[in-house]
Amino acid sequence: MARGLLRIYLGAAPGVGKTVAMLGEAHRRVERGTDVVVGICETHGRAYTAAQIEGLETVPLKEIEYRGTSFPELDLDAVLARAPQVALIDELAHTNVPGSRNAKRWEDMNELLDAGIDVISTVNIQHLESLNDVVESITGVKQRETVPDDVVRAADQIELVDMTPEALRRRMAHGHIYPAGNVDAALSNYFRPGNLSALRELALLWLADRVDEALERYRQDQGISAPWPTRERIVVALNGRPEGETLLRRAAQIASRGAGGELLATHIAQSDGLVGSDPSSIAAQRKLAVELGGTFHSVSGDDVAHAILDFARGVNATQIVLGVSRRGRLQSLLAPGVGEAVVAGSGDIDVHLVSHDYARKGLNKAPRNVVGMKRAAVGWVTATAGPALLTVLLVATRQHHDLPLDMLAFLALTVGCALVGGLLPALFCALASSLALNYYFTPPIHTFTIEDPQNAAALIVFLLVAASVASAVHLSARREAQAVAAQRESRILLQLAQSLLGAEDQLPTLLDQARDTFSMRAAAIVRRDSVHAPWTILASSGPFDLNDVRGASVRAPLDDMTELVLSGPVIGADERRLVSAFATHASAILSREELAREAHAATSLAKDNRTRTALLAAVSHDLRTPLAGIKAAVSSLRQSDITWSPTDEADMLESIEESADRLNAMVGNLLDMSRLQTGTVSTHVQELHLQDVVAASVGALGDQGIRVRAWFPEDLPLFRADAGLLDRVLANLLENALKHSPGRQEVVIGGSVTRSRIQIRLVDRGMGVPDALKDQIFAPFQRFGDAPRGEGVGLGLAVARGLTEAMDGTLTAEDTPGGGLTMVIDLPLASPLP
Amino acid sequence: MTFVLVVDDEPSIVRTLTINLRARDFEVESAGDGRSALQIVEERPPDVVVLDLGLPDMDGVDVLRQIRATSVVPVIVLSARQDSDDKVEALDAGADDYVTKPIRHGRVPGQGAGRRAP
Numbered sequence: 028m029a030r031g032l033l034r035i036y037l038g039a040a041p042g043v044g045k046t047v048a049m050l051g052e053a054h055r056r057v058e059r060g061t062d063v064v065v066g067i068c069e070t071h072g073r074a075y076t077a078a079q080i081e082g083l084e085t086v087p088l089k090e091i092e093y094r095g096t097s098f099p100e101l102d103l104d105a106v107l108a109r110a111p112q113v114a115l116i117d118e119l120a121h122t123n124v125p126g127s128r129n130a131k132r133w134e135d136m137n138e139l140l141d142a143g144i145d146v147i148s149t150v151n152i153q154h155l156e157s158l159n160d161v162v163e164s165i166t167g168v169k170q171r172e173t174v175p176d177d178v179v180r181a182a183d184q185i186e187l188v189d190m191t192p193e194a195l196r197r198r199m200a201h202g203h204i205y206p207a208g209n210v211d212a213a214l215s216n217y218f219r220p221g222n223l224s225a226l227r228e229l230a231l232l233w234l235a236d237r238v239d240e241a242l243e244r245y246r247q248d249q250g251i252s253a254p255w256p257t258r259e260r261i262v263v264a265l266n267g268r269p270e271g272e273t274l275l276r277r278a279a280q281i282a283s284r285g286a287g288g289e290l291l292a293t294h295i296a297q298s299d300g301l302v303g304s305d306p307s308s309i310a311a312q313r314k315l316a317v318e319l320g321g322t323f324h325s326v327s328g329d330d331v332a333h334a335i336l337d338f339a340r341g342v343n344a345t346q347i348v349l350g351v352s353r354r355g356r357l358q359s360l361l362a363p364g365v366g367e368a369v370v371a372g373s374g375d376i377d378v379h380l381v382s383h384d385y386a387r388k389g390l391n392k393a394p395r396n397v398v399g400m401k402r403a404a405v406g407w408v409t410a411t412a413g414p415a416l417l418t419v420l421l422v423a424t425r426q427h428h429d430l431p432l433d434m435l436a437f438l439a440l441t442v443g444c445a446l447v448g449g450l451l452p453a454l455f456c457a458l459a460s461s462l463a464l465n466y467y468f469t470p471p472i473h474t475f476t477i478e479d480p481q482n483a484a485a486l487i488v489f490l491l492v493a494a495s496v497a498s499a500v501h502l503s504a505r506r507e508a509q510a511v512a513a514q515r516e517s518r519i520l521l522q523l524a525q526s527l528l529g530a531e532d533q534l535p536t537l538l539d540q541a542r543d544t545f546s547m548r549a550a551a552i553v554r555r556d557s558v559h560a561p562w563t564i565l566a567s568s569g570p571f572d573l574n575d576v577r578g579a580s581v582r583a584p585l586d587d588m589t590e591l592v593l594s595g596p597v598i599g600a601d602e603r604r605l606v607s608a609f610a611t612h613a614s615a616i617l618s619r620e621e622l623a624r625e626a627h628a629a630t631s632l633a634k635d636n637r638t639r640t641a642l643l644a645a646v647s648h649d650l651r652t653p654l655a656g657i658k659a660a661v662s663s664l665r666q667s668d669i670t671w672s673p674t675d676e677a678d679m680l681e682s683i684e685e686s687a688d689r690l691n692a693m694v695g696n697l698l699d700m701s702r703l704q705t706g707t708v709s710t711h712v713q714e715l716h717l718q719d720v721v722a723a724s725v726g727a728l729g730d731q732g733i734r735v736r737a738w739f740p741e742d743l744p745l746f747r748a749d750a751g752l753l754d755r756v757l758a759n760l761l762e763n764a765l766k767h768s769p770g771r772q773e774v775v776i777g778g779s780v781t782r783s784r785i786q787i788r789l790v791d792r793g794m795g796v797p798d799a800l801k802d803q804i805f806a807p808f809q810r811f812g813d814a815p816r817g818e819g820v821g822l823g824l825a826v827a828r829g830l831t832e833a834m835d836g837t838l839t840a841e842d843t844p845g846g847g848l849t850m851v852i853d854l855p856l857a858s859p860l861p
Numbered sequence: 862m863t864f865v866l867v868v869d870d871e872p873s874i875v876r877t878l879t880i881n882l883r884a885r886d887f888e889v890e891s892a893g894d895g896r897s898a899l900q901i902v903e904e905r906p907p908d909v910v911v912l913d914l915g916l917p918d919m920d921g922v923d924v925l926r927q928i929r930a931t932s933v934v935p936v937i938v939l940s941a942r943q944d945s946d947d948k949v950e951a952l953d954a955g956a957d958d959y960v961t962k963p964i965r966h967g968r969v970p971g972q973g974a975g976r977r978a979p
Contacts, residue, residue: 651941652915655962656873663881675880682873 031140033182035119036149037234039227040218042204043190045149046070046117050079052147053115057083062112066139067101067132069117073203083115091124098124103135106144113145120154120174133178150174152230164782165225166217180237187234192223200842219841219851259288262339263321263348264369266331267294270350270383271312277381278348279319290321293338295331307604307611332368339376346377406448410456413440418463425468430482433468434489437461438496445497449504453497461490516605519544523612533616538568541609545602547595549575552613554589565589565617581606585614631704650693653686660686696822699755703829710752710833714745714857717778717787723750724757731765739778745857746785752830753854756838759823760789760850767793767848783859792847801840866907867891868898868924869939870917874962878911895919902928914940914951922954929955 034052036045046068053063065085070076086109089102100123106114116139121132129135136146153162156173163169179185190198198204199218263278265271275292282288294309313323326338339347349366370378417440421433437460445453465475469482477483523540530536538550549569553562553576562576571594576582581593583606591610598606660679664671671679702708717739725732764774768791777788796804805828824838827850831838836854843849865887869875872893879889890907892898895916901907910928914921925936938951941962948959 651962652871653873655941656871656877659874659877659881659962663877669884671880671884675884678880679877682876686873 028143031143031145032184033136033140033145034147034184034186035179035182036147036186036188037179037230038149038151038188039190039230040153040195040223041071041151042195042198043188045151045188046076047079048186048188049115049117049147049149050076050083053083053113054079056113064106064109064111064114066106066114066116067118068115069121071204075203084111086114091126093124093126100124100127101132101135103128103138106139107142110142111144113147114139116146116148119148119150119178120172122172131174133174137178150179152226152233155179155233158229158233161229162226165229166222166781168217185234185237187230189227189230192220192227195223196220196842199844200846202845218844259346260291260342260344261288261346261348262291262293262335262342262344263316264331264335264350264365265292265294265309265312266350267296267309267312269308271308272315273383274348274350274381275312275315275319275321277379279321281346281348281379282321290316290319291342291344292316292321292323293335294323294325295334296325296327307607310608310611331365332372335365335369336372336376339373344376346379347373348379348381351380351382403448403452406444406452407455409440409444409447410452410459413444413456414459414463417460418467422467430464430468430485433464434485437464438489438493441493442496442500445500446504450498450501453501454494457490457493457497460493461486464489519605520608523609527612527616534566534613534620535568537609537613537616538566541591541593541606542568542595544605544609545581545593545595545598547580547593549595550591550593551575552585552589552617553592556588583607583610585610585617589614589617650690653689653693656686657683657690693822696759696826699826699830700822703826703833708752708830708833710749712747712749712834715748715750715753716745717743717785720748720750720753720757721776724754724761727754727758728761728765734765734768734771734773735761735776736773737776739776743778743785744780744860746854747857748834748836748854752834753852756827756830756852757789759827760852763823764789764791764793764848764850767791769793780856780860783856785854785856787852787854789850789852790843790847791849792843792845795842795846795848796840798842804840805838862886862888863908864888864890864905865909865911866898866901867911868893868895868916868921869911869913870894870915871913874913874939893917895921895924898924899927902932902934906932907934910934910936912936912938912956914938914942914947922951925951925954925956 036048038045050068053065057063063083065080065083067088068076068080068085070080086102086105088099089105090097091100092098101116116132116136119133119136123129123132123135129138136148139146152158153166153170154172154174155176157176159170159173195204196218259282261278261282263274265274275290278292279290282290292312294312316323324338326334335347335349338344347369349369351366366378366380370380414437417436421428421436441453441457441460444456462475464486465477466473469477469479469486471478477486523537523544526536526540527533534552538552541547541550547569549567549571551567551571552565553573554565555562562573564571564573571592575594576590576592579592579594580597581591581603583591583603585591591606591613593606660682664676664679699708718737718741721737725735725737728735761774768774772792775788775790777790779786779788805824828838831852831854834854836852839851839853841849841851863886865882867875867878867882867889869878869891870893875891875893879891882889890901890905892901893916895918898910898912898916902910912921912925916924921938921940925938928934928936935957936955937958937960938956939960939962940947940951942948951959
């Protein structure tokens with residue numbers, strides 16, 4: 028019998044509407060005349076869902092006894108006996124009660140499928156086994172009920188039931204998901220927007236992955252190996268030279284032409300060294316690639332064309348963008364360039380050869396004297412003196428040998444010359460040797476004429492062999508020198524990047540590193556406002572003086588007004604390239620620092636202004652309210668026309684005391700606020716347990732304390748905060764929550780943890796705050812609804828947030844499900860959970 | 862006995878006013894927000910209302926307008942708002958007097974009202 032088809036509705040969270048979608052499909056199928064039964068459907072007490080079941084045939088559930096309680100479960104045998112065309116099986120991840128035939132509901136479902144019954148089912152993304160850890164790290168909740176990925180993957184159709192986190196939270200707040208009474212702090216924690224967004228993304232990713240899989244399977248089935256042009260993927264090959272920028276921009280244009288084109292910049296590093304490539308221009312091109320919306324990749328390979336094609340095939344590229352060769356026409360004739368090789372091997376990938384300013388201008392000349400001045404000098408001495416001495420020696424011993432040995436001796440001398448002094452001395456030596464051989468050793472001796480044509484040919488062969496051996500030796504020496512330099516360069520840059528990563532103060536670290544690398548006495552970054560203005564030091568390392576700038580051995584500009592200055596020994600030309608990489612890094616650090624400073628200044632300036640205006644309003648109005656209470660009581664007590672009873676007197680004195688206390692608290696908050704704004708809050712962070720903190724804060728509330736209920740697990744891990752500051756935060760938040768809770772309503776303090784953070788939640792059931800105002804309530808002197816209150820200068824929440832942030836935490840407001848406001852304090856755990 | 866309703870969310874003010882008024886043989890009831898004030902006005906019409914403008918649930922002027930929709934009871938506004946705009950608005954809405962906090966000696970509201978009350 029053919030196995031039944033499986034269709035699954037996948038949701039990111041409870042309440043997105045999977046079951047309703049499943050029931051809707053059932054209704055549609057019934058209308059079309061299909062035989063559909065409801066095997067099991069969890070309504071979770073949702074009236075709307077329950078209403079959707081009506082009109083569908085339902086197989087009664089089986090009651091299974093377990094420890095004296097009966098649990099309704101899917102009656103698998105009844106469904107099998109009924110043998111419908113389609114069965115609805117809700118909540119695939121459900122664990123059956125012990126005593127059922129299968130441990131898991133998905134196993135029940137498999138039996139139905141095996142019996143040829145089509146199944147429509149639902150599952151939530153957090154129940155997928157492979158995502159269990161991820162979900163736990165996002166939500167802090169371990170999922171006990173899981174379903175193997177394969178079961179879901181094997182479905183013939185999967186439909187994502189999607190809903191935005193905002194809409195879902197609205198549904199939840201309206202009691203559409205759980206009855207309002209059942210919504211507690213823990214549940215609201217799970218449904219916080221961050222969680223929901225993450226879960227939703229996870230669901231989308233998982234599904235996208237499966238779509239890729241399906242596409243792959245289809246391609247295999249159909250024997251399609253050519254790239255599948257679902258969208259343009261453009262690989263642009265960079266060699267680290269300046270023309271890369273032109274190529275990148277051109278490729279970005281091509282990518283933007285099609286819908287959703289993708290740009291992949293690839294730098295091909297040859298493994299024999301970074302010939303001609305400049306670290307700073309690679310860094311700039313990396314930045315540009317990212318700015319253009321692409322990604323940057325590094326690939327190494329000796330055969331550049333091969334490396335490009337391999338990479339392009341690996342990423343399923345549809346187009347490759349290359350620069351037109353820099354090689355001249357003659358060079359191109361001798362060997363095909365990278366472009367030609369790529370075109371030849373590209374198959375069905377389109378190749379664009381892009382022209383640029385550097386085309387046919389030739390490669391950067393590699394440094395000539397790869398062997399160093401001293402060796403070159405020795406080489407030249409050998410090249411001039413060597414043939415002469417050898418000639419004298421061979422002439423003196425002429426009777427003992429003939430021409431072949433003479434030639435070999437001169438050849439050996441030429442090779443030695445190439446080894447010591449490089450190409451030019453060796454070529455000179457070869458020429459001198461051939462002349463000496465001709466004059467002294469080929470008959471007729473002492474003339475430049477050669478009698479025997481064989482000898483003439485031998486001499487020509489000698490010259491060719493000597494020249495080619497010399498050039499081979501020279502080439503290998505050059506390669507080696509380049510490889511060593513490249514290796515050193517990349518090691519230094521890696522070191523620099525690593526030390527900058529961990530450094531708090533990046534500029535001094537960079538300068539230290541520059542001093543070490545180039546063995547400099549001192550290094551500094553200097554800046555001046557104009558060409559004639561004096562320099563000022565932004566950062567320095569070592570004994571640096573402004574007078575050193577003029578005589579510095581290296582000056583590398585960061586921008587028009589800023590320079591990296593190194594004073595010490597003179598450095599070689601190849602090291603200058605490294606210096607410019609350091610300069611690029613320094614300039615990036617500087618601009619980052621400047622941006623951060625500007626942003627900070629702008630916000631604090633704006634804040635200052637707002638605060639000053641608000642402070643005036645607050646002092647003129649809010650501080651006056653408790654003063655009014657004091658004044659009224661005092662002037663009453665001073666009235667002579669009435670004799671107060673002792674109770675009245677005591678009452679009014681108490682009134683005075685209370686108002687004075689509140690004034691004191693307000694002034695305290697004002698002081699905290701000003702300390703926060705001037706950045707002079709000092710924190711003494713220690714490891715705390717939530718229970719201790721809450722006990723202290725609730726104790727300080729006095730009579731009101733009985734309205735606060737702590738509701739969190741006792742085994743919460745330790746977290747890091749300043750006990751005194753956190754107490755002030757909680758006091759402000761509790762006062763606010765109690766004030767806004769109608770009647771004697773309780774305020775609940777909850778706590779939960781994710782991997783590295785703790786969330787302390789203060790839940791009230793007051794009127795709540797509309798979303799648009801949720802962030803505004805934390806601004807100093809702001810109060811929701813423009814309803815001036817007797818208490819607080821509208822500073823309580825601002826101070827609470829400021830103090831929380833001073834402890835490396837955050838304070839945010841969200842809706843209490845079912846109505847009210849929940850304040851969430853998020854602080855770091857003492858040590859992350861394993 | 863003259864029945865005074867004190868509407869203020871500031872407990873110390875309410876307490877002091879209550880003590881003062883009771884000492885002068887007024888009967889006093891208090892409300893901490895606009896909604897309960899309106900409820901009391903409806904259930905047991907007071908002879909005088911002392912009304913604060915800054916209430917937690919609604920603006921005092923709105924409370925005043927709602928009282929005026931059904932009643933001519935004397936209303937004395939007691940507020941920390943000192944701007945003339947606020948005073949004009951409250952008086953336009955039907956306030957009989959406007960007293961600013963803090964209250965000076967001898968101007969405890971209710972004294973005058975007591976004399977004006979029928």
